[in-house]
Amino acid sequence: MKKFVKIFVGLIGFIALIILCFVAFVFLKWDKKYDAPYPELAATQDSTLIARGKYLVYGPAHCAGCHNTTERMLRVDQGEDLTLIGGAEFVFEPGVIRSRNLTPDMETGIGKLTDGEVARVMRNSIGADGRPIFPLMPFQNMSDEDVVAILSYLRSQEPVNHFVKPTEYSFMGKAVLALGLIKPEGPAGTPPKSIKIEPSEVYGKYLANSVANCVGCHSPRDLMSGEFIGPKFSGGLEFEEVPGALFVTPNLTPDPETGIIANWSEEAFVExxxxxxxxxxxxxxWGSFARMSEVDLRAIFRYLKALEPVSNKVEKTQYMLEVGGSN
Structure with missing residues (x-):
């Protein structure tokens, strides 16, 4: 019996040591810094590019919705062109992710950042401080012209002094960072210089993957690391935006039995x-996407209809739950 107790105590001590070592590793390694080249892209005062940037920011790229306070997000959703002062909070298992102030304010915004530093956030998910950005923005393969357009619009805003608390990671979030499961993601190849705006599958693929982030929400993902864990565009990702309301993204592939738009017409999609x-x-x-041009919407529809069908039945896209219970 004494031998058994001795072995048991030794095992407990060994496990405790492993845990302590892991905790120490997390706190020593989570705050990693990364580096990547600064894109040689610069804002311009060209009115056409500024207009394109504004369209992207309030439309398909939906920057204005995320980079505002919760109250202002609702107003942007209803059609107001509010400056991008930041402050929205996204609560995930890794922690509380807060959107930054993107106005050119010198103290609290992007006024002190170079165009290259801002472009690197978009292209490589690396902040000005070298820390990785949680993969919520799919702009790595955005065209040079569209990155410049967005930069140009952001610089054209009125500066607003609005302090936003830094993102706060939970212990699990710090562990994911320490293990390198959240790390910068750069372009897949060389991003295009520009993209032809037309109702084509090519332009639709660009919008759905590199601008509007349809792929990010309508695909199975690990919400701890952001990694894709299933066929893209097959749906099934769960969002509980408020207690009691669960939303599940539908399957956007043209599977005849489980794809939500498999039998839709192009006109029905646009409408x-x-x-x-x-x-x-x-x-x-929806407020941002309702602003999208018919050309963009038709391009996305044609791309989605050309995808490889994936059988993934999403029973319902909206569930009303009892708080503290299940559906």
């Missing part, structure tokens, strides 16, 4: 987006 929000707490940025 649905132009109609805007139906469910109050849907995580879909």
């Amino acid at each position: 649905r987006f132009k109609a805007g929000r139906v469910y109050e707490h849907s995580p879909m940025p």
